Amino acid sequence: MSTFIQVVLRSLETGGVYALAALGIIIIFRTSNITHFAQGSMGMFNTYVVATLVAGLKLPLWMATVCGLCTAVLLGCLVDFFIIRRAKKVSPIAKQIITLGLIMVFVGLAPMFFGVDPLSLPRFIESGELNLGGAYLTYNGLFNILLGIILMVILFYVLQKTKMGIAIRTTASNEPVARLMGVPTKNVTLFAWALAACLGCLSGVMIAPTTSVTPNVMDSVQVNALIACVLGGFQTFYGPVLGAYIIAIGTNLLTLYVSSVWGGQLMYLLVLLFIVFRTQGLVGKKLIKKV
Amino acid sequence: MSKTHRAANTLPDQQALSITDLSIQFGGLKAVEGLSFYVKEKEIFGLIGPNGAGKTTAFNCITQFYHPDRGEVLFRCKNGDVVDLVGHPVHEIIRLGLVRTFQNVEVIKELSLIDNVLIGAHTDFKATIFEQALRLPRARREEREMRAKAEQALDFLGIADLKDTLAGGQPYGVLKKVEIARTLMCNPKLIILDEPAAGLNDSETAELAETIRQVRDVYHCTILLVEHDMRLVMNICDRICAISFGQFLACGTPEEIQKDKLVQEAYLGEEEPE
Amino acid sequence: MKKESNTVQPSATPVRSAPGVLKNPYIRYILFGVVICLLPLLANSGIMPSSFVVNLGSVLIYSIVALGLNLLLGYSGLISLGTAGFMGLGAYISGYLTDSVGTPFIVALLVAVIIAAFIGVLVGFVSLRVAGIYLAIATLCVSEILRKTFEELDQFTNGFSGLTASYPKLFGVSLSREMTFVLLAVVLVLVMMLTHNLVNGQMGRALHAMRGSEVAAQAMGIYLLKYRLIVFAIATAYAALGGALYMHFVKFSYPSIWTMMLSLNILAVVVIGGLRSIYGTVIGALIVFAVPDLLLKRIPVIGKIDGIAYIFTGVLIILVVMFYPNGVVGLCNDIKKLFTRGKKKGGASDV
Numbered sequence: 001m002s003t004f005i006q007v008v009l010r011s012l013e014t015g016g017v018y019a020l021a022a023l024g025i026i027i028i029f030r031t032s033n034i035t036h037f038a039q040g041s042m043g044m045f046n047t048y049v050v051a052t053l054v055a056g057l058k059l060p061l062w063m064a065t066v067c068g069l070c071t072a073v074l075l076g077c078l079v080d081f082f083i084i085r086r087a088k089k090v091s092p093i094a095k096q097i098i099t100l101g102l103i104m105v106f107v108g109l110a111p112m113f114f115g116v117d118p119l120s121l122p123r124f125i126e127s128g129e130l131n132l133g134g135a136y137l138t139y140n141g142l143f144n145i146l147l148g149i150i151l152m153v154i155l156f157y158v159l160q161k162t163k164m165g166i167a168i169r170t171t172a173s174n175e176p177v178a179r180l181m182g183v184p185t186k187n188v189t190l191f192a193w194a195l196a197a198c199l200g201c202l203s204g205v206m207i208a209p210t211t212s213v214t215p216n217v218m219d220s221v222q223v224n225a226l227i228a229c230v231l232g233g234f235q236t237f238y239g240p241v242l243g244a245y246i247i248a249i250g251t252n253l254l255t256l257y258v259s260s261v262w263g264g265q266l267m268y269l270l271v272l273l274f275i276v277f278r279t280q281g282l283v284g285k286k287l288i289k290k291v
Numbered sequence: 292m293s294k295t296h297r298a299a300n301t302l303p304d305q306q307a308l309s310i311t312d313l314s315i316q317f318g319g320l321k322a323v324e325g326l327s328f329y330v331k332e333k334e335i336f337g338l339i340g341p342n343g344a345g346k347t348t349a350f351n352c353i354t355q356f357y358h359p360d361r362g363e364v365l366f367r368c369k370n371g372d373v374v375d376l377v378g379h380p381v382h383e384i385i386r387l388g389l390v391r392t393f394q395n396v397e398v399i400k401e402l403s404l405i406d407n408v409l410i411g412a413h414t415d416f417k418a419t420i421f422e423q424a425l426r427l428p429r430a431r432r433e434e435r436e437m438r439a440k441a442e443q444a445l446d447f448l449g450i451a452d453l454k455d456t457l458a459g460g461q462p463y464g465v466l467k468k469v470e471i472a473r474t475l476m477c478n479p480k481l482i483i484l485d486e487p488a489a490g491l492n493d494s495e496t497a498e499l500a501e502t503i504r505q506v507r508d509v510y511h512c513t514i515l516l517v518e519h520d521m522r523l524v525m526n527i528c529d530r531i532c533a534i535s536f537g538q539f540l541a542c543g544t545p546e547e548i549q550k551d552k553l554v555q556e557a558y559l560g561e562e563e564p565e
Numbered sequence: 566m567k568k569e570s571n572t573v574q575p576s577a578t579p580v581r582s583a584p585g586v587l588k589n590p591y592i593r594y595i596l597f598g599v600v601i602c603l604l605p606l607l608a609n610s611g612i613m614p615s616s617f618v619v620n621l622g623s624v625l626i627y628s629i630v631a632l633g634l635n636l637l638l639g640y641s642g643l644i645s646l647g648t649a650g651f652m653g654l655g656a657y658i659s660g661y662l663t664d665s666v667g668t669p670f671i672v673a674l675l676v677a678v679i680i681a682a683f684i685g686v687l688v689g690f691v692s693l694r695v696a697g698i699y700l701a702i703a704t705l706c707v708s709e710i711l712r713k714t715f716e717e718l719d720q721f722t723n724g725f726s727g728l729t730a731s732y733p734k735l736f737g738v739s740l741s742r743e744m745t746f747v748l749l750a751v752v753l754v755l756v757m758m759l760t761h762n763l764v765n766g767q768m769g770r771a772l773h774a775m776r777g778s779e780v781a782a783q784a785m786g787i788y789l790l791k792y793r794l795i796v797f798a799i800a801t802a803y804a805a806l807g808g809a810l811y812m813h814f815v816k817f818s819y820p821s822i823w824t825m826m827l828s829l830n831i832l833a834v835v836v837i838g839g840l841r842s843i844y845g846t847v848i849g850a851l852i853v854f855a856v857p858d859l860l861l862k863r864i865p866v867i868g869k870i871d872g873i874a875y876i877f878t879g880v881l882i883i884l885v886v887m888f889y890p891n892g893v894v895g896l897c898n899d900i901k902k903l904f905t906r907g908k909k910k911g912g913a914s915d916v
Contacts, residue, residue, distance in 0.1 A: 035698045108876030109876060227702060382789070
């Protein structure tokens, strides 16, 4: 039982990381109609910024993270301003390809700016463990879980209640109409890209201490966040978050109880099967095809 | 499905298509309700109605893009058998001899006109993928024959000299002709034209009317026209069926339809009587 | 015959000035292959370093794989990020069979291609249900499953330490590096011809129609399921063929080779070279897989930057998609038109 709790707690931590990254993807998808494949890669780049500041300038982690968020905002805005905004007319598949190109650009830029040696990133809370009925959770893990949840609560509040949130949701629902109704859709997409980059950066800073900062640090987050979006469906903001937690918990439980070797693959297979039978994902309605 | 295998499907000799009690609803909205009409062999038949009358829905039910909740769509196939189309997979409809065009012309911009027309002959190719990959004699012969046939079709429509130019960038009128040429490739019994006059100017529409008549006379097929443009419909149709809000209003010759009270009401109630 | 050759290549601008024999596309493919086979001589004569052959050989392999992806992305408008996984599958199957089981090279190649094609059919089923944006992620998912399998199934793949193989043995003769290179060129030319036949026939038109509009395609009698399955089977078969050749040309395979980055590189080949162009695909492979190694790394300063290859390819993808959707081939055609504009006008007025 205690192992079960232990696994669930750990899954909540990784699930939170996936969920933050997935939220970035879904916000971009809803505002710019682009499947943002480079979410993880941009996060990786900004994580490098944080790690370099910590290692090179000996900044405390929180201050480095704030700096990382600043570069994330800058990067997000640059990408939107120079690329996405100018590619409005290309087909959805071509837009996907653009973000795939972005992955390559960031993976190439990272060693150019930060060198080829892997960097390490400390945890927010270095030591200490919490004992929950025999299951252990580091304080840092608890911090990550809480941070993820708090951020998501704030985000959903912003989306539901504030003016910006309404603007985002209107743009998401119908961009041309939103523009005609006076919603500053350009600012909305700019904001969305900056926000997505920040979420990517945070998920990077949260996952990096468990491994080392390399161009591959976000690979699993990138893939899992995308799959979470497919699982949760692209039609709502909370679907992907749900999907992210399900994937994290599902993978860990399958690894624990079914097969320590094949757990991950099994989870992916299940997700594939699921979307074959329910193409719209967990949450969302099937759209009627118009002829 | 079971209905299609019933041998009891019969149609009076002169009828090409008969629709009985066709109904479909989308989430409570009755898009088409109890619609019945028939189309005679070799006639040009018009299906008209104001905006949102359910013309396109009715027509999608005939071509099986939508599966009607109720009703029968009896059709006399190429080989003379009468089948109920309901339940047939969409891609098999063309094999039976029923082919359609599209409201907003569906041609492939990256292909030449003749290749676009050849898409219409898709079901007539018998060579397997392996034969095609290795260009074995049967694949080569079929390709040659179909190409000659496609040239004929383009020639018939008067655009043979454009056959090797790409479809992208051609004027709308030419693309409409390409679509018609494409329907001719499968030796159709019945061609359904979905708003063929949409996007054409007056002189082009007049030319189109002439083309439609010629297609009927030369290729000996029946034509069902789903149309908005009253001038075209009144000009070329032998008989017309008018519907409104998914329900049958009237059926008859153009003169009868013009005089029909119900039809007049349906159209005058609209903001745009066109 | 003259007519045949003219009609066979509707999408490419026919080379008008070429003499009669060159008009036949097959002869052009063969000539192209002969030219490729002569390239190792450059290395032997010392004009290029000897690693040139390995570089160029990989370009040929990736051209084969990219031709498959071009069928998907270019002709059918279906995006796939699973290419690397299927390449790896081909590499591991053929490597294991020749090395541990001792099957002949050709048999191993065939088995690899058939197994991959079968999995491709399964992906084709998935593609019928999850179109558009979902498909890229679904195929990425498949690729990830395959990559993890390469890592874990170490009795077959030797896990992280990697699998090695030797140059292929054909009819009892062990090939040298140069002869293997010629073999690659021969396979590439065959694949190009095969692809040429497929895309210019009934199947090619069906794929075009499906890309244009699934609804219209169905109305034209095209059975979506059939063509989705066929096109995915062919694409994965090409990928596995390329992977198997890779295994026996580069002679090793690690799970870390078959990652998403490789899939992206192959996607870049198709996008940069030109969608729906057979020669364009080869040119794209040359740009993506040879230019960074052979040219960029020799330029001072820029060549020293780590990751320059990725930046180069990534930037090219974005630029091509945004400003030149027809790729390098489109650029070539436009330049050609610029020069022959006067001539063409004269020709048109004759008609």
